[in-house]
Amino acid sequence: MLQIEHLTKVYPNGTVALKDVTFTVQDGEFLVIIGLSGSGKSTLLRCINRLIEPTEGRVLWDGANITRASPAELRQLRRHVGMVFQQFNVVKRSSVMTNVLSGRLGYVNSFSSVLGLWSKSDRERALKALERVGIADKADNRADALSGGQQQRVGIARTLMQEPKLILADEPVASLDPVLSHSILRYLEQLNKEGITVLCSLHFLDLVHRYATRVIALKEGVKVFEGLPKEIDRAKFKEIYGEEAQEVRATTVEEG
Amino acid sequence: MDARRFNLRRWFVTGFLLLLVAAAYGIGYRETEINPVKLITSLGKSQAILNDLLHPDLFTHQTHDTTLDIVFPVPCGSAQPTQLPDNQAHIFANVACANPGDTVSVSGTGMQPDTDVKIQWLLPNGNALFSKLARTDAHGNFTAQVQVRPINTTTGGIPSHLQALTAVPFGGLLPSQALKDVINNIIVTVFIALLATTAGTIIAAPISFLAARNIMGHSRLGTSIYVIVRSILNITRSYDSLVLATVFALWVGFGAFAGVLALTVITMASLGKLFSEAVESIDPGPLEAVSATGARPIQVVVFSVVPQIIPDFISYIIYHWDINVRISTILGFVGGGGIGFYLSQRINVLEYQKAGTAIWAIVLVVWAMDFFSAEVRKRYT
Numbered sequence: 001m002l003q004i005e006h007l008t009k010v011y012p013n014g015t016v017a018l019k020d021v022t023f024t025v026q027d028g029e030f031l032v033i034i035g036l037s038g039s040g041k042s043t044l045l046r047c048i049n050r051l052i053e054p055t056e057g058r059v060l061w062d063g064a065n066i067t068r069a070s071p072a073e074l075r076q077l078r079r080h081v082g083m084v085f086q087q088f089n090v091v092k093r094s095s096v097m098t099n100v101l102s103g104r105l106g107y108v109n110s111f112s113s114v115l116g117l118w119s120k121s122d123r124e125r126a127l128k129a130l131e132r133v134g135i136a137d138k139a140d141n142r143a144d145a146l147s148g149g150q151q152q153r154v155g156i157a158r159t160l161m162q163e164p165k166l167i168l169a170d171e172p173v174a175s176l177d178p179v180l181s182h183s184i185l186r187y188l189e190q191l192n193k194e195g196i197t198v199l200c201s202l203h204f205l206d207l208v209h210r211y212a213t214r215v216i217a218l219k220e221g222v223k224v225f226e227g228l229p230k231e232i233d234r235a236k237f238k239e240i241y242g243e244e245a246q247e248v249r250a251t252t253v254e255e256g
Numbered sequence: 257m258d259a260r261r262f263n264l265r266r267w268f269v270t271g272f273l274l275l276l277v278a279a280a281y282g283i284g285y286r287e288t289e290i291n292p293v294k295l296i297t298s299l300g301k302s303q304a305i306l307n308d309l310l311h312p313d314l315f316t317h318q319t320h321d322t323t324l325d326i327v328f329p330v331p332c333g334s335a336q337p338t339q340l341p342d343n344q345a346h347i348f349a350n351v352a353c354a355n356p357g358d359t360v361s362v363s364g365t366g367m368q369p370d371t372d373v374k375i376q377w378l379l380p381n382g383n384a385l386f387s388k389l390a391r392t393d394a395h396g397n398f399t400a401q402v403q404v405r406p407i408n409t410t411t412g413g414i415p416s417h418l419q420a421l422t423a424v425p426f427g428g429l430l431p432s433q434a435l436k437d438v439i440n441n442i443i444v445t446v447f448i449a450l451l452a453t454t455a456g457t458i459i460a461a462p463i464s465f466l467a468a469r470n471i472m473g474h475s476r477l478g479t480s481i482y483v484i485v486r487s488i489l490n491i492t493r494s495y496d497s498l499v500l501a502t503v504f505a506l507w508v509g510f511g512a513f514a515g516v517l518a519l520t521v522i523t524m525a526s527l528g529k530l531f532s533e534a535v536e537s538i539d540p541g542p543l544e545a546v547s548a549t550g551a552r553p554i555q556v557v558v559f560s561v562v563p564q565i566i567p568d569f570i571s572y573i574i575y576h577w578d579i580n581v582r583i584s585t586i587l588g589f590v591g592g593g594g595i596g597f598y599l600s601q602r603i604n605v606l607e608y609q610k611a612g613t614a615i616w617a618i619v620l621v622v623w624a625m626d627f628f629s630a631e632v633r634k635r636y637t
């Protein structure tokens with residue numbers, strides 16, 4: 001169980017990205033976070049694994065206080081929290097294999113990993129992860145030789161190496177076309193069915209309806225909605241996205 | 257009205273500034289003793305030197321050397337002159353002895369035809385004093401007028417000798433002593449550049465991470481280290497390599513080691529700055545992604561930062577290697593060893609042909625290293 005309590009983030013330049021956000025995620029949920037660009041979705045996800053330090057509030061995971069964890073404790077916690085990014089964030093000049101293996105870094109000896117020495121079992125695990133996302137044949141390619149959709153699959157394979165209990169996905173399909181979006185989200189859905197909790201920010205409403213078990217909406221850093229996907233009707237949608245949302249929605253629906 | 261007054265003032269200020277600039281150039285012109293006419297008028301005087309520089313001392317022939325020698329007392333009566341043999345090659349003077357300042361006629365016979373003869377005095381202390389060049393005719397004879405120098409005096413009963421030296425070339429060309437020396441020194445120079453570039457890189461690479469804001473800027477301690485390292489790099493970079501080489505030459509003595517030290521410090525500071533800028537310009541995304549897996553900082557750096565900076569690092573290293581080759585050629589002028597030291601020495605003793613050899617070698621090596629680094633750059637970046 002993941003508990004976000006009174007989370008507030010004020011950036012050094014004064015921007016209030018999150019304002020007193022509280023919610024709970026049960027194990028096994030596929031929780032989708034929606035909201036306009038700039039509403040604080042990325043900030044929220046990064047405060048959970050402390051890529052960004054929250055200003056106030058705390059994050060509890062199965063009772064452990066992530067917000068107060070020491071650097072060593074934080075690394076232990078992060079090992080089980082996979083993250084998937086809008087820009088994929090693969091290391092472009094490294095091989096696909098190396099990118100996937102890097103998901104295992106929290107588990108291995110830092111000296112041998114820095115020298116590039118990986119155990120046979122880790123290599124096998126990496127190949128299995130690549131097989132799962134259907135690009136095992138690309139293992140020896142450089143990551144930047146892959147298409148966007150393939151790079152995102154590398155990103156997912158990398159999180160699989162972590163044996164995650166929780167996956168944070170920050171607009172994982174916003175840089176992909178609609179067909180690819182579904183193929184990527186289906187992997188997340190599959191993992192979710194296997195018991196991994198997923199927190200995912202999404203832009204397109206049809207994708208929200210299709211994949212989310214529950215939805216949270218942010219507006220200017222404030223949680224303005226928490227409920228089931230089907231509860232987001234036209235009126236609710238306008239409330240979250242503002243008056244000009246009609247166009248946004250029209251295109252998203254068409255594209256989806 | 258207001259606008260016009262403003263305009264007037266602007267004109268005035270502009271005019272004043274122009275005047276200042278003109279004055280600066282005027283004073284500069286005088287202080288630097290600019291005299292373009294000299295470029296032409298001095299040409300004659302320096303032509304011999306320029307000619308020497310353009311005809312580097314590269315090869316010598318192996319030679320048969322012969323020395324013909326007679327005792328020639330100065331002044332007369334200070335010692336016994338030589339009895340002349342008359343069958344084999346020998347030299348003789350028209351008088352058996354002379355006083356300082358006299359001119360005597362020296363002849364040789366039975367020698368190699370059409371050969372240069374170097375006439376010299378062998379002084380009582382064993383040193384040779386060059387007097388004159390002559391040339392034998394088709395029959396192997398020569399005659400030359402030689403002035404008796406006042407110093408050619410008998411001391412302690414030991415008289416001066418007159419000598420005629422010939423060197424008849426035979427066989428193929430051999431590298432001259434100057435060429436050998438230049439090659440040795442240019443190798444030293446290339447090694448100065450190589451060692452300094454290597455050592456500078458090895459020191460700069462880890463330091464550059466400490467001087468990168470995106471790596472260090474996350475904690476207060478990190479930020480302080482960043483500021484300190486940055487400042488050290490900036491201060492060190494402000495010293496010129498020739499100044500540093502002078503300092504190190506005074507510290508550890510003249511020679512290649514001083515050059516290596518100076519160049520290492522400069523390379524370290526300059527690459528440290530360039531490297532840290534490369535580190536700062538990386539895509540933060542992969543860094544975020546690898547941090548999020550629970551990797552340790554060193555793993556994060558090796559897996560997400562290093563692959564991104566390698567092309568930049570390689571091209572900066574090559575860039576600095578080029579600079580270091582150039583600098584190391586002249587470091588010798590201030591005590592840094594290598595070809596620069598050889599060159600400055602040859603110029604000091606007016607051996608311009610040997611200096612020419614060194615200059616051509618520098619041109620060649622700099623060109624070759626440029627070519628080499630261009631090839632490396634093509635392949636690896």
Ligand SMILES: Nc1ncnc2c1ncn2[C@@H]1O[C@H](COP(=O)(O)OP(=O)(O)O)[C@@H](O)[C@H]1O
Pocket residue numbers: 011012013015016017035036037038039040041042043044
């Ligand atoms: N590093 C930062 N420094 C200052 N302001 C930031 C920073 N990152 C994000 N912000 C601001 O915080 C707000 C929330 O941003 P973000 O979490 O990226 O929203 P979203 O992911 O929903 O688009 C925005 O107003 C953004 O401009």
Ligand SMILES: [Mg+2]
Pocket residue numbers: 038041042043170171
């Ligand atoms: Mg975002």
